[in-house]
Amino acid sequence: MTSDKPTTIDEYIAGFPADIQKLLQEVREAIRSEAPEAGEKIGYGIPTFTLNGNLIHFAAFKNHIGLYPTPNGLEEFKDELSGYKGAKGSVQFPLDQSMPIDLIKRITRFRVAKMMAKPKKK
Numbered sequence: 001m002t003s004d005k006p007t008t009i010d011e012y013i014a015g016f017p018a019d020i021q022k023l024l025q026e027v028r029e030a031i032r033s034e035a036p037e038a039g040e041k042i043g044y045g046i047p048t049f050t051l052n053g054n055l056i057h058f059a060a061f062k063n064h065i066g067l068y069p070t071p072n073g074l075e076e077f078k079d080e081l082s083g084y085k086g087a088k089g090s091v092q093f094p095l096d097q098s099m100p101i102d103l104i105k106r107i108t109r110f111r112v113a114k115m116m117a118k119p120k121k122k
Helices: 009-014 018-034 070-075 101-117
Strands: 039-043 046-050 054-060 064-068 090-094
Touching (some): 009 039, 009 046, 018 046, 018 064, 018 101, 054 070, 054 101, 070 101
Antiparallel strands (some): 054 064, 064 090
């Protein structure tokens, strides 16, 4: 693989070992299922879904998959997310545990509702 930065989510996912690709694809499909009209891009160097602005980001790291639904996306689900490490706008899902796909879908659904409630960007 070259040192070129990925320009699509497919390229991003392809840069990881097969087991990590599978997890990234599961996260991507969970988000896509709840936001079928969202756009896909690489933003901040990581996979990003857009819908009237940045909807949600995700990324792979050495020991976890990071999900970045913005602080309001985490605040709404703070009790369910309390078992995971995280920061102001992110949560870390360990690679040695199954991905909480249902939770990712519900967080995405919440973010879609928030973004659709905003005035449309011109």
